[in-house]
Amino acid sequence: MKTSQSLLSRWIVAATWLMVVAISAPATGDELIAAVHRKLENYRENLDQLAAWCEEKGLTEAAQRTRAWLRPVTDNRLFIPILPVKIGGMTLPDNALAEARDWYQRWMALRRQQAEELFALARGAVRQGRAGLALDLAFQALHENPDHEALRRIFGFQPYAGEWRTRYEVQRLRSGQIWDDRFGWIPKAHLARYERGERPAEPRWLSAEEDQRLRQERNAGWRLDTEHFQVWTDHSLEGAALVGRKLETLYQLWSRLFVRYYLIEAQVLSLFDARSRAFAPRPMQHKVMVFRNRDEYNEALRGRAPQVEITSGMYVGDRRTAFFFFRDAPPGAGPEKALDETTLYHETTHQLFFELGPVSPTAGQRGNFWVIEGAAMYMETLRQEGDFHVLGGIDSPRMIAARFRRLQDDFYIPLREFTAMGMADWQNDPRIGAIYTQAAGITNFLIHHDGGKYRDALVLCLLAVYRGTDTPDLLARLTGQSFPSLDEEYLQYLKAMPPLPPLKLESR
Ligand SMILES: [Zn+2]
Missing domain, CATH: 1.10.390 (Neutral Protease; domain 2)
Known part of the structure; x- marks a missing residue:
């Protein structure tokens, strides 16, 4: 009895579902998605043909690279390409063989054309109010042609010294700084000494160990600034740089996926409009504190959250700060082993939504x-x-x-x-x-x-x-x-x- 009843109700639900699908007219958005699918299918065929051509010429590696170019086909994950920083990656070195050169030119021609077509679809999407899809398509287009100036501009990049950089990075670089994954933004002239294990402590230099000891003794820790975050930790300089780097990646992805959360439709449209000056949202830094261990974290937050012991990180809205801690790691292990990335991304996402829009209490x-x-x-x-x-x-x-x-x-x-x-x-x-x-x-x-x-x-x-x-x-x-x-x-x-x-x- 139970079975037949549930089967019947399941049938009714399924029938209702089919009716709803049949009744609702296809939205323009769906036509757009169908057009994107067709475009990708067509591109895949062109790449396959080029790979077959490579195989005929005995260019095995070129054939593999051509076939591997398209991101994996999947409907349940977002693949966001990591863009090259250097300008000019689409030309082959002068000493390449003639046939390889021929292949590369054909491949780049296909990619440039695909970039233009995706860009056109992206512009169509933004005009239909589909900002998220538009940015996704524009980013795919940029993956095909990373040196496309109009596309780079949408994402806030400008050419500087042979590289694509954000305005913030250009300011840093102009003032003689460089980013290093271990140390963050430091004066370029200091890099060699940093690498030798020295740290600046005005007016002299200390060993990294001495610097660490003094900072922990004075409870000073390290403050490290990135484009969108102000990171403080008493773990280590390397720990601060790691958190800053991870959070910048989170910010990049968050800001694309949720662009309509913090920009209005007209602002997204103006990003795509070559005639208007690109709309650049005012950069804002979000505060993040990462304690060197759980005890310090518990101690610092006990007054705010009675159950702090069962949390692994939290965003505190009225202090506009996200709090975390480094977990225990084997001695000598880098900060990567001690960082709980899942919690870092979760709480900082709460923070970005909270701090980048007018939020109701x-x-x-x-x-x-x-x-x-x-x-x-x-x-x-x-x-x-x-x-x-x-x-x-x-x-x-x-x-x-x-x-x-x-x-x-x-x-x-x-x-x-x-x-x-x-x-x-x-x-x-x-x-x-x-x-x-x-x-x-x-x-x-x-x-x-x-x-x-x-x-x-x-x-x-x-x-x-x-x-x-x-x-x-x-x-x-x-x-x-x-x-x-x-x-x-x-x-x-x-x-x-x-x-x-x-x-x-x-x-x-
Ligand atoms: Zn949450």
Whole structure:
């Protein structure tokens, strides 16, 4: 009886879902996504042909490089290429063989053409109010042609001494500084001494050990500035530089994905308009403190958070500062081993949303708390794979848990009820762990499902919730779908994924 009933209800839900899909006319956005798919397909064929040509000529390595060029095809992760800094990478050295030169010229011609076509699609997307997609396409175009000046300009780069640099970097470089991954921005003339293990301590120089001892004794620590962050730590200079570098990457990705959160439509349009002067948002530094161990972190925050012991980092809005700590690491291990990147990205994402927009003091309290946590959990997945930064995926611990709970445990709070929950509802609910994973799953679905057709709706959802202008039907209204049809679409999205790994969840 139970089975037939649930089958029947499942059939009804499925039928309703099909009806909704059939009734809703294809949005212009979907046509745009279809056009992008066609363009990529066509490009893939051209690259395949070029690779076959290479094989005929015996250029095996060239064939491999050509085939490997397209980023992996996937609908559940965002691949963000790491751009070259040097200008002129698209020309081959003079001593290359004639046939290799021929291949390279053909390859670069294909890439330049693809860059122009993606740029055209990006301009179309921005005119349709699809800012997130537009920036994504523009960035893909830049990956094809990293020396495209108009595209570089959109992302705030300008040519300087044979390299693409941001305005902030140009100012630093002009004043004789360089960035070093171990030491941060330092005067170029000091690099050799830094590398010999010396540190400046006006008016003299100290050994790195002595400098470390004195700073810890005086409780001074290190302050390190990057373009968008002011990092303080009493761990080490290298630790500060590491945090600064990781957070700059987070900022780059956050600012593209959520561009419509902090820029209005007209400002995004002006980025794409070659006639107008590029709109450059005023750079702002966000404060981050990373204590050298958990004890210091607990001590510093006990007054603010009675349960500080169970947290691994937190953003404190009224101090406009995010707090973290380095974990224990084997002696001699670098700061990488001691940094909890997941928490760093999660809390700093909260910070960026909070500090880069007019935020209502009651954001997420009346309802829609899911989107605040969902966005932070999504950015938490940031990692590097080869020449790409990667976000999302179905195999992150939270996504695996979300799939388990929905598909195996049948735990699910329908979206009408789920989106109505505010911060206090979450905190007072014994199911809080499962609620977090559902928010992670829903956010992943909105960003990736069907080529990202709900991605812009998610960003506008964040905007409304942080501003405090959200209503209970917010998500349904922005996606143009009813709550029950979104419930069903989410279920089908999870079901269409490859099977779950054989794994037992430890904590439910
Ligand atoms: Zn959070």
